[in-house]
Amino acid sequence: MAMSHVKTFRSVINTKEVVGILSQRTFSAGAGKAKKDKKGGSQTDAPKASTLAKEVKATTVVGGNILKDGTDPKILPDSEYPDWLWGLLDKRPALSELSRKKIETLPYEDLKRFVKLDNRRSIKENNSLKAKN
Structure with missing residues (x-):
């Protein structure tokens, strides 16, 4: 899709103009005002100390x-x-790991997670099939 847009603009814009526009560098308003120290680096390069105790x-x-x-x-x-x-930050098992185990032996929380992830997988599969048609 992007290539079709490029082809339509090719007749309008010269390629050199596009390269010139895309390769321009921009600076923030205060970038040119940084003071240089004796070694050639600027004073603003150093990280600022925190003001909090x-x-x-x-x-x-x-x-x-x-x-x-x-x-x-x-x-x-x-x-x-x-x-x-x-x-809250503990790792929870993925669908592939849960599907390898016997469903009858899973604890309730893992069974609930398995059903949720399996439903999500099947919905994505159905959506991808519908999108192809």
């Missing part, structure tokens, strides 16, 4: 505030959080 970083969730007048939430001890929170 280490104590604040260790006790609060920086950027966690979503309220206009609120403050960043404090980090609580692990015992204050619910148990299910610690299992």
